[in-house]
Structure formats: structure tokens, C-alpha cells
Amino acid sequence: DAGVIQSPRHEVTEMGQEVTLRCKPISGHNSLFWYRQTMMRGLELLIYFNNNVPIDDSGMPEDRFSAKMPNASFSTLKIQPSEPRDSAVYFCASQNEIMEPQHFGDGTRLSIL
């Protein structure tokens, strides 16, 4: 079975530009999570979807960040406008049942110049 697929793997862009990160969860999984990983703050949960509905977005840093899940097989995380402090590795994870392990993608390494 294919795992969680994220694209792009790497993104380098200038500050002020719009950035869109993409995620395809494992088929049949009904929960999806977006995380951000930095050296200073470790792994932070940004937003959680269940059955395509955002349930907890308390970790979204500010209004520049938005996430959507239009269907069960696709989600996006958008940053507009981007800033250098948004540079991090962004992970998507999916899960089939509460309390079961989450399965992570390989991440998108984002650099904002």
C-alpha cells in the first residue's frame, strides 16, 4: 500500500509569495493532521481534520496559514504571504481510528528567503 504522499519535497521561495503544500492520505484513513517541525519548537500540530472537516485548528500560527480538505484523498496547507520564519519541515499524517498510530509522509522542506 502507498503511504502518505506529500508534494513538493522541497520548496524554496521568496518572502511574500504564496506557498501551497499538498498531501494525499492513505486510502481509507479518515483523519488527517498537518505538523510543522523546527529545531526550536520541535513538532507542532497545526490542524486536524476528521472526515474532511477541520476539528482543531488551534495550532495554526496566524491568518496567513489556511488548510483545506476538499475530499478524503487530498488536503492542502497554504501560506500567504510567506515569511522567513515559516521556514520549516511540514509533515502530513493520516490515521484510520482514534488511538491508532498516525502514519507520516516524508515531509516538505520549506525555505523562505
Add this chain to the structure above:
Amino acid sequence: GNSVTQMEGPVTLSEEAFLTINCTYTATGYPSLFWYVQYPGEGLQLLLKATKADDKGSNKGFEATYRKETTSFHLEKGSVQVSDSAVYFCALSDRIGYGKLTFGQGTILTVHP
């Protein structure tokens, strides 16, 4: 709230040495406990899990026992290999709410030949 504390790294060992990475937690409910491993340039992979007190999770020679009385879930391996070099994360998932994962800060392990 929930929290996970891991021993500070980095940890550097010689091949075939014994490994212990300490993990303690604070949780409001009866959590499930996990160890995840992250190899360079990759996402997190589940290493092992335990869902109730006194359970022992094991995988690839790694073990951890869920100790409710000491609120601990220490990771051990009897003989490490160079290929075990990675970052290890302890995490908990609380049954209250949607089973949100709370991660420790991660411990970098380097194994030398």
C-alpha cells in the same frame, strides 16, 4: 495538559552498546504511548506502542514498557547498530477528545562502528 519529557541528547554510542532513552509523561486520562523514529530526510515511523499499563511494546530489538506508577515509557535496545542512528520521539495519545498526539522533543542517537 498533556506533556512528554525525553532525556536530552544527543546520545552517542558504539556499535553493540546498550541503549536507554528515558521518557516520562503527564496525562489527564489513560493514554496510549508510542515511540516514533525519524531517519534523515524522512518522516516519522512508528517504532512501537503500548496501550495500557504494564504492556510491553517491541519491534526490531527495541522494547518499552508502559509504567503507570512511574508515568514512564523508556526505550531500550540491548545491542545497537549503526543503522539505528536516527531521532527518536516519545509520544502519547489521550483518549479524551480525538486522540491528539503530544510529542517529546526528540533524542538524536548516533551509533559509531
